[in-house]
Amino acid sequence: MTTGTNEISGPATSSITRPEPICGMDTWMPVATRVTAIKRENLNTHTYRMEIVDEALRAQYRWAPGQFNMLYAPGVGEAAISISSDADTPDMLDHTIRVVGSVTRTIFRTQVGEILGLRGPFGVGWPIDRLDGRDVVLVGGGIGIAPLRPVIYWLLANRDRVGRVVVLYGCRTPEDRVYAEELENWAEHAPIDVLVTVDNATGGWTGPVGVVTKLLQRIRVNAERTVVMVCGPRILNRVAASEFLQLHVPPSQVYVSLERNMNCGFGRCGHCQYGHWFVCKDGPVFCFKDIADIFAIEEI
Amino acid sequence: MNADDSVRQFLPKASLEALIAALRDQGYTVLGPRERDGVIALREVHAAADLAHGMHDEQAPGHYRLTADDDQLYFNYVLGADGPKRYLFPAQQRVVQLHVEGQRFVMDAASPAPPKLAFLGVRACELAAIAVQDRVFGADDPRTFRCEAELSYCETRRNAFFVAVNCTRPGGTCFCVSMGTGPKAERGYDLALTELRAGFVVEIGSERGREVAAQLPLRLPTEAELELADIKLAQARHSMGRTLQTDGLRTTLARNIEHPRWDQVAKRCLSCGNCTMVCPTCFCSTVVDSSALDGGSVTRTRLWESCFTHQFSYAHPGPVRHSIRGRYRQWLRHKLSTWWDQFGSSGCVGCGRCITWCPVGIDITEEACAIAATPSQSNSPFAEAWEGEGEAEAAGEVPR
Numbered sequence: 001m002t003t004g005t006n007e008i009s010g011p012a013t014s015s016i017t018r019p020e021p022i023c024g025m026d027t028w029m030p031v032a033t034r035v036t037a038i039k040r041e042n043l044n045t046h047t048y049r050m051e052i053v054d055e056a057l058r059a060q061y062r063w064a065p066g067q068f069n070m071l072y073a074p075g076v077g078e079a080a081i082s083i084s085s086d087a088d089t090p091d092m093l094d095h096t097i098r099v100v101g102s103v104t105r106t107i108f109r110t111q112v113g114e115i116l117g118l119r120g121p122f123g124v125g126w127p128i129d130r131l132d133g134r135d136v137v138l139v140g141g142g143i144g145i146a147p148l149r150p151v152i153y154w155l156l157a158n159r160d161r162v163g164r165v166v167v168l169y170g171c172r173t174p175e176d177r178v179y180a181e182e183l184e185n186w187a188e189h190a191p192i193d194v195l196v197t198v199d200n201a202t203g204g205w206t207g208p209v210g211v212v213t214k215l216l217q218r219i220r221v222n223a224e225r226t227v228v229m230v231c232g233p234r235i236l237n238r239v240a241a242s243e244f245l246q247l248h249v250p251p252s253q254v255y256v257s258l259e260r261n262m263n264c265g266f267g268r269c270g271h272c273q274y275g276h277w278f279v280c281k282d283g284p285v286f287c288f289k290d291i292a293d294i295f296a297i298e299e300i
Numbered sequence: 301m302n303a304d305d306s307v308r309q310f311l312p313k314a315s316l317e318a319l320i321a322a323l324r325d326q327g328y329t330v331l332g333p334r335e336r337d338g339v340i341a342l343r344e345v346h347a348a349a350d351l352a353h354g355m356h357d358e359q360a361p362g363h364y365r366l367t368a369d370d371d372q373l374y375f376n377y378v379l380g381a382d383g384p385k386r387y388l389f390p391a392q393q394r395v396v397q398l399h400v401e402g403q404r405f406v407m408d409a410a411s412p413a414p415p416k417l418a419f420l421g422v423r424a425c426e427l428a429a430i431a432v433q434d435r436v437f438g439a440d441d442p443r444t445f446r447c448e449a450e451l452s453y454c455e456t457r458r459n460a461f462f463v464a465v466n467c468t469r470p471g472g473t474c475f476c477v478s479m480g481t482g483p484k485a486e487r488g489y490d491l492a493l494t495e496l497r498a499g500f501v502v503e504i505g506s507e508r509g510r511e512v513a514a515q516l517p518l519r520l521p522t523e524a525e526l527e528l529a530d531i532k533l534a535q536a537r538h539s540m541g542r543t544l545q546t547d548g549l550r551t552t553l554a555r556n557i558e559h560p561r562w563d564q565v566a567k568r569c570l571s572c573g574n575c576t577m578v579c580p581t582c583f584c585s586t587v588v589d590s591s592a593l594d595g596g597s598v599t600r601t602r603l604w605e606s607c608f609t610h611q612f613s614y615a616h617p618g619p620v621r622h623s624i625r626g627r628y629r630q631w632l633r634h635k636l637s638t639w640w641d642q643f644g645s646s647g648c649v650g651c652g653r654c655i656t657w658c659p660v661g662i663d664i665t666e667e668a669c670a671i672a673a674t675p676s677q678s679n680s681p682f683a684e685a686w687e688g689e690g691e692a693e694a695a696g697e698v699p700r
């Protein structure tokens with residue numbers, strides 16, 4: 001126990017006072033954001049471009065690739081959504097959202113010009129500061145490409161700082177692809193390798209078919225100098241991490257972004273516990289070596 | 301200040317009334333143990349007559365009874381199902397209320413001023429549990445920026461006055477000695493009482509406590525009174541209902557994520573969540589939204605949540621902990637192992653409530669002990685990479 005008496009430290013106040021909530025701080029009060037553009041990605045996934053309504057807050061707002069916001073539909077609730085735009089233009093926030101339940105359905109009904117709430121940014125993102133001189137492999141599955149897109153923007157802007165860059169992306173059918181045009185554009189014109197695979201080749205798809213980890217056969221991995229970042233469904237995270245470890249990529253160079261039920265986003269509500277970690281504040285991006293003891297254990 | 305440098309004093313039994321009156325005079329709402337539906341419950345008391353007295357409790361796994369006993373004694377029972385957490389971290393609490401105005405969110409109502417509460421008869425394990433929650437909610441570190449709900453906790457807690465009662469008759473499910481939290485209150489109180497038939501030996505734990513004590517008809521205790529109080533406390537230490545061997549337990553549980561005992565306990569556990577509802581340290585919660593009927597304002601309310609529910613871990617496409625085995629394991633490992641990593645202490649203070657109030661009588665000490673007795677050391681298929689010094693080599697052996 002930390003205190004010797006009942007008196008706990010800090011100034012005693014007679015009523016509850018606190019500064020105005022600021023983005024990224026522990027608060028239940030969301031800030032208003034305006035939807036400025038909506039882009040359809042696939043049948044149930046759309047990208048919402050937003051700006052914080054309050055100009056001062058908008059100017060202050062900073063985030064890092066891999067971080068997420070709690071997006072708020074007033075009266076309905078919140079959902080954890082990764083920021084998927086370019087962190088170099090932090091005032092223009094993209095959130096790519098797949099409709100699965102009540103909050104995402106309400107957001108789906110939101111029109112350009114309307115407002116939503118936002119709390120964030122929360123969490124620890126990708127190891128951008130550890131990429132110098134490295135080869136980088138990004139592995140995304142389905143909507144899991146969303147938190148990786150800011151990394152791609154960063155890599156493109158800092159292309160000379162890193163070695164080889166490979167993006168592996170898998171989804172169910174070609175129609176399910178998220179960021180389809182951008183991926184095609186990067187594959188053709190950008191100085192990075194982009195490989196896309198689908199589970200079912202519908203609509204005249206001539207590209208690779210099969211799970212995303214099969215794409216690994218098509219690339220050469222220099223294990224010692226490669227940093228891997230994975231985000232996808234639980235099963236993809238598991239298989240991809242295991243494949244790269246088998247290729248002798250050190251566990252300290254494999255990163256996974258995990259998904260958990262989230263309510264607060266700042267480490268207090270307990271929902272996102274993963275072993276002793278709180279995914280919302282210790283993650284969602286984890287270095288594999290930190291979670292190897294519990295990784296892939298069912299129901300942990 | 302601690303108890304050692306304060307002189308012990310004596311409060312005659314009839315003057316318990318004066319203590320309650322003094323606290324009420326200072327503007328405190330006094331909360332003390334009352335009998336309610338056959339259980340000790342922490343509720344407001346206006347006078348000493350409101351307090352449960354002349355009874356003791358029988359507690360055992362899945363069992364609780366109050367039985368008539370020595371009429372001269374007030375605090376001959378220990379804990380009921382609820383405790384100070386009911387007031388410091390209420391099961392239902394508004395965190396913010398807001399409305400949409402054009403393109404802005406406007407906060408409607410500031411949080412109400414925190415209540416001024418005096419807890420009478422709080423036990424050592426409860427004070428330890430409050431210290432645990434202080435760390436969870438950041439009350440031990442004024443520099444932390446806190447959310448609205450935590451601020452309310454911190455302010456209510458800071459205002460609170462604690463009159464501890466040292467346990468002289470531990471309950472059948474208590475194991476505070478094993479957890480180093482009782483049966484005598486060593487810290488965290490303003491006043492502490494040890495009950496004798498004629499009155500209370502009083503210790504002063506804070507400046508606030510001294511001010512209240514100054515208004516009481518205290519006298520110096522006799523040698524015999526002090527000796528009797530000491531004997532009663534020493535006896536209490538030796539009559540714990542349960543014990544838990546804590547040496548190495550944190551590591552044992554960290555390593556035994558897979559163990560046949562989890563399957564066995566899962567067959568008995570109903571996943572009712574009672575254990576989490578009565579536990580004084582459990583802090584999980586869910587904030588839900590509700591709209592006013594006119595559509596104007598939205599209230600965000602924090603509710604207690606339990607790790608025994610499906611929605612607690614629900615993430616598309618299903619709950620992470622879909623089996624009772626997974627949920628019980630999460631609960632027990634959190635209390636006795638991962639809590640240490642998160643908050644630097646045990647998440648269990650040995651109050652025994654989860655044992656008493658489990659409808660099927662599952663006993664946390666028995667479960668932990670069973671695993672410690674037959675450790676299996678089987679963990680993640682990836683654990684090699686974790687244990688291994690040379691990460692790259694170890695990684696090569698990772699099974700698929």
Ligand SMILES: Cc1cc2nc3c(=O)[nH]c(=O)nc-3n(C[C@H](O)[C@H](O)[C@H](O)COP(=O)(O)OP(=O)(O)OC[C@H]3O[C@@H](n4cnc5c(N)ncnc54)[C@H](O)[C@@H]3O)c2cc1C
Pocket residue numbers: 068077078079080081082083095096097098099100101102103104105143146147258259260261262284610611612614616
């Ligand atoms: C760090 C992080 C980043 C994320 N990033 C993104 C992102 O960029 N884009 C994105 O689209 N998603 C993302 N997600 C996932 C997203 O948070 C969830 O899909 C979202 O919270 C769902 O909210 P909802 O209210 O729409 O669905 P909910 O209403 O909560 O429910 C989702 C589904 O679960 C069902 N369900 C809910 N509760 C229960 C229950 N108790 N029992 C049975 N079924 C239940 C619902 O019926 C529905 O089918 C991310 C999650 C995390 C943790």
Ligand code: SF4
Pocket residue numbers: 575578579580581635647648649650651652653654655664
């Ligand atoms: S886990 Fe059980 S014994 Fe331990 S503090 Fe919680 S209710 Fe009390």
Ligand code: SF4
Pocket residue numbers: 568569570571572573574575576608654657658659660661662
């Ligand atoms: S351990 Fe007992 S009290 Fe806890 S959820 Fe299971 S049946 Fe309920």
Ligand code: FES
Pocket residue numbers: 261262263264265266267268269270271272273278279280281
């Ligand atoms: S989301 Fe609340 S603790 Fe992580």
